[in-house]
Amino acid sequence: AQKITQTQPGMFVQEKEAVTLDCTYDTSDPSYGLFWYKQPSSGEMIFLIYQGSYDQQNATEGRYSLNFQKARKSANLVISASQLGDSAMYFCAMREGRSNYQLIWGAGTKLIIKP
Amino acid sequence: DSGVTQTPKHLITATGQRVTLRCSPRSGDLSVYWYQQSLDQGLQFLIQYYNGEERAKGNILERFSAQQFPDLHSELNLSSLELGDSALYFCASSTRAREGEKLFFGSGTQLSVL
Numbered sequence: 001a002q003k004i005t006q007t008q009p010g011m012f013v014q015e016k017e018a019v020t021l022d023c024t025y026d027t028s029d030p031s032y033g034l035f036w037y038k039q040p041s042s043g044e045m046i047f048l049i050y051q052g053s054y055d056q057q058n059a060t061e062g063r064y065s066l067n068f069q070k071a072r073k074s075a076n077l078v079i080s081a082s083q084l085g086d087s088a089m090y091f092c093a094m095r096e097g098r099s100n101y102q103l104i105w106g107a108g109t110k111l112i113i114k115p
Numbered sequence: 116d117s118g119v120t121q122t123p124k125h126l127i128t129a130t131g132q133r134v135t136l137r138c139s140p141r142s143g144d145l146s147v148y149w150y151q152q153s154l155d156q157g158l159q160f161l162i163q164y165y166n167g168e169e170r171a172k173g174n175i176l177e178r179f180s181a182q183q184f185p186d187l188h189s190e191l192n193l194s195s196l197e198l199g200d201s202a203l204y205f206c207a208s209s210t211r212a213r214e215g216e217k218l219f220f221g222s223g224t225q226l227s228v229l
């Protein structure tokens with residue numbers, strides 16, 4: 001079974017609109033963490049935001065926020081006021097447990113911002 | 116710029132050959148991770164080193180090996196290469212591999228096996 005599911009293979013969004021990228025996860029470990037990374041066409045992976053399973057509040061980093069719904073096992077990334085430079089692949093990833101630091105990755109969502 | 120340096124950026128080689136990918140972590144980072152990104156498998160964790168010692172192993176083939184040197188740089192050795200080994204290989208680093216610590220990724224080495 002997929003541990004990380006990103007159901008949107010691709011999205012087109014008008015510049016300046018808000019974007020929500022979906023991510024659902026599956027784990028029985030009470031301690032886990034969820035990451036979002038951005039991969040532009042140049043190839044590098046850029047960290048965006050992190051949410052720990054015990055964090056009381058939803059994570060925010062500038063224009064990025066994470067809509068964390070623990071009961072639904074979802075960790076959607078919200079980008080406010082999208083910009084042309086936001087066009088990229090976006091990956092959701094999960095860390096299980098505290099000792100191992102192996103990230104399990106989703107298949108990614110290709111986001112294209114239209115001018 | 117993440118501060119993680121990977122060389123070479125591109126590598127083209129033939130089946131059966133052996134290659135070495137190199138990674139220099141961010142200054143001060145003790146932990147290094149190797150990931151493989153391919154079209155059919157997505158991103159797969161290969162192996163993690165922490166301060167010179169192997170910490171965790173993922174989906175790494177027996178034909179692949181890695182090590183982390185005293186100066187903390189790491190090398191990933193791929194031998195008896197097959198067409199299916201063609202992929203983007205990422206190195207990432209973090210300070211102490213603590214919970215919630217972000218991984219800083221290098222730009223990757225694009226390996227093409229012909």
